[in-house]
Amino acid sequence: MKTSILTASAAAFALVASAGLAAARDQIQIAGSSTVLPYAKIVAENFGETFPNFKTPIVESGGSSAGLKEFCKGVGEDTIDIANSSRAIREKEVAACAEAGVKEIQEVRFGYDGIVFATDIAGPDWALTPADVYKALAAQVVVDGKLVANPYKKWNEVNPALPDWDIVAYIPGEKHGTREVFEEKVLIAGCEELGGMEAGAASGLDEKASESACKAVRKDGGSVDIDGDYTETLARIDSNKTGVGVFGLSFYENNADKLKVATMSDVVPSVDTISSGEYPVSRPLFFYVKKAHIGVIPGLKEYVEFFLDDQMVGPESPLAEYGLVPAPDAERDDQRAAFEDGKTM
């Protein structure tokens, strides 16, 4: 028995040692945003079923930044082929990529995601504006042209039309790409509307500092950062029926029997209002393809083409059914053409 264990472990070591010589990778590897993950999973699964000669791609989740970091590690079979991202790649990241040898990156924008505010289904109807959210959640609000610490405790103090509930909102934590959109499209928009930038300038802040003042959220318990996923936000609202949560449109649509969505500036969030641009809080979703891997990793080109096909990202596609807001027809055509032409960043 002793000898058999020794032989087995020797064999295992031999396996490890020979791994460097392992056969070429025949499976696409994808990593990145957890917002894009459900869409990438649907495409990967359908790709594997439609093309029996290719393996189903591996999709890791871990966040946009982590995915792009892996992506920019270099070129070769031991690096990933595609990075999913819920935000555009940053200049810094492009530079880091180029330094590691990833010089040709193809950017694909495959659709949009809406960000909605929702409360427990039993609650009253909510009509919010960016200004209301800013007044309720910012650390400092504008009173008489000056920035003062947020005095509001209840939603109806912010706007008399809102219910008499304590202000408790569950917003995405700093590590989420959603947070950036929330800050930019809601907090800063509301802040600008109420003259927060001028108030900031009046108290001697430059433009950048006033903007950070606008998007700083209160730390007295009125605004709660959720670092987990939307399931955690939903669980919080389940236990605190007067809480307000921030969700992705697709998550809300999958749980519409438990949640009531708030209108934003009197527009009901839906695939239609977001694709037409009426609903203000939305963002594009991306994935980035390593051009050097096309033709090397089997199926990579086919996968991207399959992803961009109307039967995947069109208005009547499985992705749209899950909650993706399809890009307008012309934009989808452009994205397809750009990929076909091998356009790089």
Added chain:
Amino acid sequence: MTDSSATVGTAVAPKRRDIGIKSRNAAEKRFRAYGIIAIALGIFFLIALLWTVFSNGYTAFWQTSIELPINFEESVIDPDNERATDPNVLLTANYPRLAQDALAARLGVDPDDRSQARDVGRMISNGVRTQLRDMVVADPSIIGTTQTVWVLATADIDSAAKGQVDLAVDEARRKISDQQVEWMRTLQNDGAMQERFNSGLFTFGASSRPETAGVGVAMIGSIYMMLIVLVLALPIGVAASIYLEEFAPKNRLTDLIEVNINNLAAVPSIVFGLLGLAIFINFMQLPRSASIVGGLVLTLMTLPTIIIATRAALRAVPPSIRSAALGLGASKMQMVFHHVLPLASPGILTGTILGLAQALGETAPLILIGMVAFVADYPTTPFDPATALPVQIYMWANEAERAFVERTSGAIIILLMFLAVMNIGAIFLRRRFERRW
């Protein structure tokens, strides 16, 4: 003895000294009460945990299925009769259409009414494509015949049939329409829609569709990793402990090693993940997401636990055994392998199994080596991408669909079963081979 009892008998009883017997008894009673309260609290939390997991999860082991007489029409599968020359025809045929037509016929819906036909099609899982394809590819002679097949219902129908969706809310707020609910009731009354045992939960890989999602790939990944850990960590750990305990001189260096091993046992597991990423993937160029890397990382993590358990087991063997063996002329190595190791083996095995059980439940180090991923295909070797059971639980817990809630708990039940089997095995081995002196 008799003297002293006589003295006690005759002497005047001395005044009873107050030795605090009452307060000592009371203290003991209080202490016992604390102990009982502590155990009761522990049991309460355990029951609460198991109750939530089992009450949420037991439904995952049943899956709503629909019995359909499916006509494998040649005009749908192979309209141009090319299958003899082009085998791809059978792979890419429109199989969902067959199931949709069969269900529409079953419900008396006009197949030309497109919106109604689509609603009917949405009751059947898209997994039917691979299900029917595999049937046809395995036996092409069924083309043109009618077969009775149990197909999976979609997760929305499944959740509704299990009562997990509130059907009282407005139609627009749920994923299934009133018409679909009505069809569902018709099928249920006819016995054509039933809850059947969800064998797919054990055999399918990851899927974006809850009804075709299973822990198959995760189980294989976990088993591969456990084997790697066992094959590497047990011999290395036992050899290291035997040397340290029986042969190594006691000096500064071995003290330092001991401190380090104890320290490593307490290092957060994510650190081992970072190490694995740097050494096994970046330096040794092993593939990402593969169970071999996961197994190696978990081996590093489990080694200190096994070494500590083995050293404790070796130390528990009485020195008299060693002295006797040496006294009868055994060499030191004979003493260790013929006498000490067999006596210590129950303790070593218990420690190893507990270490393995700990490794089985680990997710954090796997994030960094790419094993927290969507993997649909079965791995054939440990070098292929795979996930692990706790990873699958974590990923399902983050899904938006209602049907993944029960599946998350279902996967937890499966993991708990694995752990229970391992721990019961450890207890059994200990009972079976334990020696007392």
